[in-house]
Amino acid sequence: MRMEEYVATHGDTYGSIARSAQIGVRELACANPQRPADEPIRAGELLYVPVMPARKRIYVVQPGDALAAIAEWFGCTASRLRALNPHLSLEAAEPAPGTRIALPAAAAGRIVLPSSAYGPDRVAADLKRLARAFPFIKTAAIGSSVMGKPILAAGIGDGPFRWHVNAAMHANEWITSLIAMRFLEDYGRACRRKTQIGGFDAADLYKRTTLWVVPMVNPDGVELVQEGLRPEHPLSARIGRWNRGSASFRNWKANARGVDLNDQFPAGWEEERRRRAVYGPAPRDYGGEAPLSEPEAAALAAFTEAHSFDAVIALHTQGEEIYWNYGGLEPPESKAWAHRLGLASGYRPLELTGSDAGYKDWFIAKYRRPGFTVEAGCGRNPLPLSDFEEMYDDCLRLLTEALDLSPG
Template identity: 60%
Template sequence: MSKRNDVEIATDNFEAELKRLERCYAFVTTGTIGHSATGKPIPFARIGAGPFRWHFNGACHGNEWITTPLLTRFVAEYAEAIADNRPFWGKSSEDLFARNSLYVVPMLNPDGVELARHGLSPDQPFAEKLLQWNRGSNRFHRWKANARGVDLNDQFPAYWEDEVARRGVTAPCARDYGGLGPLSEPEAAALAAFTERNDFHAVIALHTQGEEIYWNYRGEEPPESKIWAERMAQAAGYRAVYLEGSDAGYKDWFIHRFGRPGFTVEAGWGHNPLPTNAFEEMYDDIARLLAEALDCSPTSPARR
């Protein structure tokens, strides 16, 4: 077996890292939003107590697992900057902390990540079906879906039927199958409930790849969405893109449901899964982008 590198180790240990941060800093709390199709916990961390509630999530797609260490490192470095009262990616950490409450779910799809990184485990309850859905191959490195062969970013109740018709995928597989109905999968249902419960003011879903930011949805986004996307794009060297012909994603549903800013960020460049040797360069861009997102929040108390 090849030796794991630091990025892979950070991915495997992300939950322990969130717990470490909670022990070290009184302003960090952790919990679980729900469980995956095979019963794995889906952890989150909260940092700050400001009036504007931001949410970031990653690893919605299994083979995009590098977003997990990107988000975990961001949370850790943000916490350290707050504790030391020092600048954070050119921003005042004290100011960001006072204005924002940040909720981060680094790994929405733990079953998909396990498949993409390690293949079938001996205790995988869907092993026989997964082999069939993966066309008999033991190589799952391109697997995007959850353990039931459902693409979690095609699961949200925002013109779900239109997306199913557009995809034309009618059975479980590695990607693009929208399931039996909106929120049929426990991971998507848990994220939707978590969002409703915390009444977020803005959200970012971190994916790979393309170095683009999608900010609109069927004309239902608020005016500030484009402005914020352009600010984040400038900070990271990405492109803010007006996207059409896509439905049922998390940011689509968030905009459709709340009429508030929602963004899909496609980190990095290449073919998924992105190589771990690109991590440092990706993190430099993503940390700047996410810090800029926090700085977009209003300076006055957010509406409740």
């Protein structure tokens, strides 16, 4: 494959370069093994970009096809298809069977695009776009972060069994936000097209379940990991001290007050505090001065209580494991459900001991209902963007399997 040299400019990311070259992020990362794919690109860096041979995406009209239906299937509009295909007469009601129609590039209809800068602003913008594209997706703000950023949620489905999925509770696990958002898009598109998702009929899942997703619990922390600490940040001096003066926030899991949100829940909180032995703000493992002291954790707990979910999944990284128990308080079906999730995803169900104060722990202890922590992917956090597609494929199968577990 032919390579071209590309000199990076300010603001470039693997995602923006890949989109411009009309290639995948994975291909771009593989073409540049000399640098970590998850490391921010500096202006002036020389990258190698694969040059793909130009190929048009074509659809051959089948008997009974309508242009509007073809456009919906491929995630665009009929007017967009007419613009790409001048041979389609505006007067003709429908193209004749056998007509060849040029389609937009594969990414043109995609809303959620992988990027190493997929932060709270991108989540907010993409949720608006998803709600416009799929009006049956509901959106809401469930609270605000320490720095006043909205904590957003999206709901899809009209069934009696209530599922909840949350992501990016730990700042350097922000790739889980991409997984959650991509799943919302794929589920919404499958519902609109009346097709399958993950091998299951999307309309059937929609009728049986209501799913609420909080794709980024910790927006302040994610910004620190992705962008570093800006001098104008109101907590700059303190955060810099808590991070021991390092400019790198790769290991930062906490929120903007140095509190680990997954050590914030009232389920063995005191025991977890003693076990962690971290008694002040830090990049990780500090559970705060009291359970639910942080607005992000308090908002998620209140949202859970308001909806009384029947089952929950907290998306984390990494390890390709599924934790399903808490202190023997989990219901009998939890182990069997974890086994099914493991078969679907290839992840290993694990009975966990010596861990408390997590969201899943609190949910099980409070409601005695199935709760799972899913550790997606393998490696060292933050996992590289080049792992996204494989991780997403695993999680797509896991999440659709979860929705199918719902009675009804």
